[in-house]
Amino acid sequence: MDKSLDKVDLKLLRLLQQDGRVSNAELAEKANISPATCHRRVERLFSQGVIQSVRAEINPQDIHLGALVIVGVVLDRSTPESFAEFEAAIVRLPVIIDCQLVAGEFDYFLRVRVNDMADFNQLHASQLIALPGVRQIRTFFVMKEVIQHAPLRF
Template sequence: MKLDSIDRRILEVLQKQGRITNAELSERINLSPSACHRRVQHLEAEGYIRDYVALLDPRKVGRQTTVFVEITLSGQTDEVLDAFEKAVTRIPDVLECHLMAGTADYMLKVVAHDTEDFAQIHRRHLARLPGVAQMQSNFALRTVFKTTALPV
């Protein structure tokens, strides 16, 4: 499926206002409600729209500390990579895990209540991950800009 300009406008609006009604969406993109609904269903069926979620304010839920953790593994075999990836997905404080090109093998985005909480997460979970040879943690002082909207 190739996206046309209407599909792109639908995706742009839904990324910023996921709870918008079909009537409001159809008005915003200048399309009839039935045609708009069919397009959204098609975008969902084709996998362009993966999920609908509520984005929480980290401060309101007490997770105001963001830490980026660079992980270097002891090896690059499939077994080492698979064991690490399987284990890291079980840590609820890890929001993202990326396999990297560069000096680190993985980059994690971790949320914590504060530095003491991160120390506990590090001790209880991160330090016990299989295959880890080295870790470096970088604390975010302030979030300047953050979005979940992809350019379409």
């Protein structure tokens, strides 16, 4: 499926990144297109996978997940099988909000949301060190979130 995007598509994407709850009528007006055209284009962007989802951003402190922890993981082997086994296990941990396979000193970086350091200590002791193939874990407690969920620049 062709995903070529024109200037109108890019404008719609920028506007939706700013406010995903904007009405179709307001979005069409801001993009200077008709509401029907706007609706059709946005639906196409969804069906092509350009827009992957629309969701609410929740204040983590309000739901007792105010501590953000970055975890660097080193596996004991660098094989496709060990990566697959680790990834299959990590997706089953709902406290993990991001997991990236990286090049360099670590194999993976995890972003974890917990209530506090005691919660993380429990998670570390009961689940993280028990993940398959884990040789080393390095933990970084985030002191201040300077940029969060920044829109993509294009």
